[in-house]
Amino acid sequence: MAQPRKAAVYFILLTVLIDMIGFGIIIPVLPKLLEDMLNIGVNEASAYGGILLTVFAIAQFIFSPIMDNLSDQYGRRPVLLIRLPTCQNTSVTA
Numbered sequence: 505m506a507q508p509r510k511a512a513v514y515f516i517l518l519t520v521l522i523d524m525i526g527f528g529i530i531i532p533v534l535p536k537l538l539e540d541m542l543n544i545g546v547n548e549a550s551a552y553g554g555i556l557l558t559v560f561a562i563a564q565f566i567f568s569p570i571m572d573n574l575s576d577q578y579g580r581r582p583v584l585l586i587r588l589p590t591c592q593n594t595s596v597t598a
Contacts, residue, residue, distance in 0.1 A: 512581065519584050526595060
């Protein structure tokens with residue numbers, strides 16, 4: 505089995521790092537953000553935040569096999585090159 509190229513491994517690690525930084529930024533401020541946006545108490549905002557994170561986890565559970573199949577069919581790099589800007593655009597426009 506051939507060794508993976510270092511550039512490809514670094515690219516995948518950078519992609520995962522960007523995703524994890526996004527989580528690290530939003531999770532601590534999500535209850536306060538929802539509290540301010542919806543004019544509700546912090547307890548209710550925390551419940552809504554939990555629901556949002558649960559929906560996100562379910563979406564990942566459903567769409568991960570689809571992304572895996574696309575990666576197997578077209579290769580990881582093209583799928584990641586499409587996925588990364590898409591995630592960035594949805595983060596900016598949301």
